[in-house]
Amino acid sequence: MKKTLVVSYTPREQSNTKKLVDFFVEHAQNKTEITFLDLTKDTPDLLLEKNLNLYVNRNFGGVALNDEEQKILSKNDKMVVQLLDADRIVVASPMYNMSLPATVKAWVDAVIQAGKTFEQTENGPRGLCDGKQALVLMTSGSDFTIEPLKSMNFATPLLNACLGLMGITTENSTAFGLQQYPDKVESMLAMCKEEIKAVSEKWY
Template sequence: MTKIENILRVDASGRKSGSISRKLASHTVDQLAANGAVQVHNRDLSEGLPFVDESWIGANFTPADKRTDDQKTKLAFSDSLVDELETANTLVISTPIYNFGIPAALKAWIDLVARAGLTFKYTESGPVGLLEGKRAIILLASGGTPMGSEIDYATPYLRHALKFIGITDVTFLAADGLGQDADKKIESALKAIEELD
């Protein structure tokens, strides 16, 4: 029986038309599909996400068996995002760098999936991620922030946030510094994607 790779694709760009990060993600999914059977679930963060607020925090920190119906409803969307992550073998995140960091929508998504008891747990030696055995491929696009530079706050944050929930096999590929030689840098990123297995 052919093993199916479950891919969760998360797009964070506010742009749909002409988005370089989305183009890189599409190329990545195509490359993974060329290597075997895949099933892709798409989560487009530009369609809107709720932000964590007081009632969400109250519901989240109430033991599951003691939550009211309203609290369960408040957490339902977050629960569905966690289910998507748990089902996936591979996480493909496409994101631009906005003002040296990640878009607010991607931060909101992380806030909604970093759930004690679901995606990480507290231990005597500190928090431990629960989503082990998955890999993440992060596709970045930026106009003037080079990946790995001292003004890049996106990649170290994403690496740490994913490690926090147990995902340590993380690959970053970027079309960065697109303010100059954009076509050449995009082509280079596409070629790097074609080397993924």
């Protein structure tokens, strides 16, 4: 049975993003072994002075860390293991201010690790997660499918690029404009659910 990692950031009550996550789980739970990472409760460590330098020394410099130093990196390392252990990844998040919420970007920064999920070559970075596939579920209040906001959507392109850096191919299901078009909310969510169902059936 394939393993699926569901990375979810849905802190708002009555979250439309959570409705999409719940639909995916309902449709896929008997077809795959699911691991949940709720970023509202298990937040990645930000890359700050102490842990960033330990990471650079270890992953780029080959420096052996002692137990105490390794412990400092253990939370983000656990998230790397979750990613590497999964065949399929679902990342679910709303869009904040044209980009990813800081907590979701922190997860991206945690799992993009040299020597583990990508390696540097003469031709640039090469992903080490070939064969893994991801589904990005994203919602927004405004419509980022048309200009002038379409060119201001930095969220899905950023997430797709970061997953691609690790060698993970990505599909997207988005519901943009949920506050802008209140009369279309249910139809937009229904369309996303059909897309989720199609991806799930293709995956499993």
